[in-house]
Amino acid sequence: MNAPAALLTVAGLVVRxxxxxxxxxxxxxxxDGEIVGIVGPNGAGKTSLxxxxxxxVTPADGTIIFAGRPLGGGAxxxxxxxxxxxxxxxxxIFASLTVIENLMLGATIRRDTAxxxxxxxxxxxxxxxxxQRRRQPAxxxxxxxxxxxxxxxxxxxxxxxxxxxxxxxxxxxxxxxQVYALLNALREQGITILLVEQxxxxxxxxxxxxxxxxxxxxxxxxxxxxxxxxxxxxxAYFGVHMQxxxxxx
Amino acid sequence: MERFVQTLVDALSVGSLYALTALGIGLIFGxxxxxxxxxxxxxxxxxxxxxxxxxxxIPVMLFGAIAVxxxxxxxxxxxxxxxxxxxxxxTLLISSFAVSFFLQKTLxxxxxxxxxxxxxxxxxxxxxxxxxxxxxxxxxxxxxxxAGLLAALTWFLKATRLGLHMRAAAEDFRMARVLxxxxxxxxxMAFALSGILAAAVSCLIVVQTGTVQPRMGVQxxxxxxxxxxxxxxxxxxxxxxxxxxxxxxxxxxxALLPPDLRAFRExxxxxxxxxxLLFRPQGLIPARGLKERI
Numbered sequence: 001m002n003a004p005a006a007l008l009t010v011a012g013l014v015v016r017x018x019x020x021x022x023x024x025x026x027x028x029x030x031x032d033g034e035i036v037g038i039v040g041p042n043g044a045g046k047t048s049l050x051x052x053x054x055x056x057v058t059p060a061d062g063t064i065i066f067a068g069r070p071l072g073g074g075a076x077x078x079x080x081x082x083x084x085x086x087x088x089x090x091x092x093i094f095a096s097l098t099v100i101e102n103l104m105l106g107a108t109i110r111r112d113t114a115x116x117x118x119x120x121x122x123x124x125x126x127x128x129x130x131x132q133r134r135r136q137p138a139x140x141x142x143x144x145x146x147x148x149x150x151x152x153x154x155x156x157x158x159x160x161x162x163x164x165x166x167x168x169x170x171x172x173x174x175x176x177x178q179v180y181a182l183l184n185a186l187r188e189q190g191i192t193i194l195l196v197e198q199x200x201x202x203x204x205x206x207x208x209x210x211x212x213x214x215x216x217x218x219x220x221x222x223x224x225x226x227x228x229x230x231x232x233x234x235x236a237y238f239g240v241h242m243q244x245x246x247x248x249x
Numbered sequence: 250m251e252r253f254v255q256t257l258v259d260a261l262s263v264g265s266l267y268a269l270t271a272l273g274i275g276l277i278f279g280x281x282x283x284x285x286x287x288x289x290x291x292x293x294x295x296x297x298x299x300x301x302x303x304x305x306x307i308p309v310m311l312f313g314a315i316a317v318x319x320x321x322x323x324x325x326x327x328x329x330x331x332x333x334x335x336x337x338x339x340t341l342l343i344s345s346f347a348v349s350f351f352l353q354k355t356l357x358x359x360x361x362x363x364x365x366x367x368x369x370x371x372x373x374x375x376x377x378x379x380x381x382x383x384x385x386x387x388x389x390x391x392x393x394x395x396a397g398l399l400a401a402l403t404w405f406l407k408a409t410r411l412g413l414h415m416r417a418a419a420e421d422f423r424m425a426r427v428l429x430x431x432x433x434x435x436x437x438m439a440f441a442l443s444g445i446l447a448a449a450v451s452c453l454i455v456v457q458t459g460t461v462q463p464r465m466g467v468q469x470x471x472x473x474x475x476x477x478x479x480x481x482x483x484x485x486x487x488x489x490x491x492x493x494x495x496x497x498x499x500x501x502x503x504a505l506l507p508p509d510l511r512a513f514r515e516x517x518x519x520x521x522x523x524x525x526l527l528f529r530p531q532g533l534i535p536a537r538g539l540k541e542r543i
Contacts (some may be wrong), residue, residue, distance in 0.1 A: 077426045077429050092424040150273075
């Protein structure tokens with residue numbers, strides 16, 4: 001089977017915060033229609049990586065090519081217009097705004113009012129609780145409902161790539177099941193997904209390919225099945241140097 | 250009874266002026282985390298525009314005062330504050346003082362520091378009977394204009410796309426930008442709206458005092474800033490309420506305090522401010538979900 005055409009290619013990406021390098025020259029490739037997972041412990045550099053792709057932080061080095069054209073150098077607000085949507089860690093919904101206002105913000109770049117209304121109604125059908133609470137401040141929603149809102153908000157920009165940073169963080173297991181069922185539904189719509197999680201088991205169940213990140217670098221990468229069964233996975237996840245893991249003595 | 254109503258209307262009128270001024274400061278703080286002390290100079294220069302255009306038809310004078318205040322607000326944003334947008338709040342605060350001093354001293358250089366008389370809309374200073382009570386027309390006009398501007402601003406923020414973007418930016422500017430909200434548009438609109446509010450305050454103050462002088466906006470802004478703090482920094486409704494309360498309290502104290510203590514009314518106002526902040530350090534209406542700006 002041919003590999004899907006590259007939608008996102010990151011090469012030699014370095015992200016620094018002062019003297020500290022959070023991402024140390026990583027390469028990543030996401031094919032059109034793929035679901036790619038990045039797993040790693042807290043502090044591995046996963047959020048810095050997606051923040052660089054989303055334009056929130058400026059990389060110190062490296063290139064990001066999206067849909068054949070370089071990203072970066074423009075304003076932060078231009079990234080969504082290129083077709084990249086972010087569901088950030090902690091969701092960052094606008095607590096004082098209503099559910100429907102949050103959704104409208106997700107469609108900031110759109111001008112097709114009639115189609116937008118239909119899309120919003122479609123998401124209300126998909127997430128009935130959001131429809132029922134459309135006029136309520138989003139801060140009154142539960143964590144799981146807020147995650148649904150954050151995903152629907154991101155989808156309303158009609159992205160080619162949606163990046164989700166720790167979508168299961170702080171949610172009850174049953175709610176995480178709902179969130180992952182939703183991501184499965186997005187897969188069936190052909191949306192390309194870059195999924196960042198500490199919870200590796202969840203990522204293995206959904207992703208086509210997985211990168212394991214620790215200490216700002218990728219230790220392992222491959223298909224979800226390969227990584228799941230790779231004896232080096234624990235060492236790569238927890239940042240033990242690969243050679244040390246292979247030759248402990 | 251008549252005296253009580255007159256005092257109440259006076260308090261409402263002065264409170265409204267401070268509410269408009271505090272709202273102008275609060276709008277900029279909401280989107281930029283900048284306490285814009287140069288807002289006082291928008292009020293002052295708008296008043297001098299009225300002076301410069303005196304003799305022309307009233308609508309031309311009003312339009313000129315509003316246009317100059319908007320233009321100056323946008324100019325200060327573009328020239329002074331935009332290059333510092335990513336700076337820390339202290340740098341922004343110092344830059345706002347610098348802009349304020351620069352405009353004030355330039356104005357003194359150009360027009361002098363002496364107070365000048367300006368007989369603008371003197372008919373509004375007359376008294377008229379309202380439901381059997383004699384009130385100054387200007388006070389009623391001030392309350393009506395303030396209420397109208399507050400209603401228009403509320404409508405703009407609640408019912409328009411740009412208003413939604415401004416509210417989102419005030420809560421979490423970075424996330425708003427990630428969703429495609431244009432930072433430059435939102436900030437420019439906030440400055441333009443603060444210019445309109447400054448021009449409205451300026452016109453009403455000029456009618457009330459009949460004079461213009463280069464420091465006329467400074468005192469207003471300092472008191473209004475106190476209002477935004479007790480109302481809740483970052484909260485627009487808080488700014489309006491805080492500004493109103495400070496202005497109204499100062500008038501009510503003037504009327505209610507024994508004559509010997511009236512000279513100390515500001516001290517009483519600030520004791521009340523200190524007590525409010527002691528019990529509600531985030532202000533009367535804290536900003537919900539306020540996040541760090543970009």
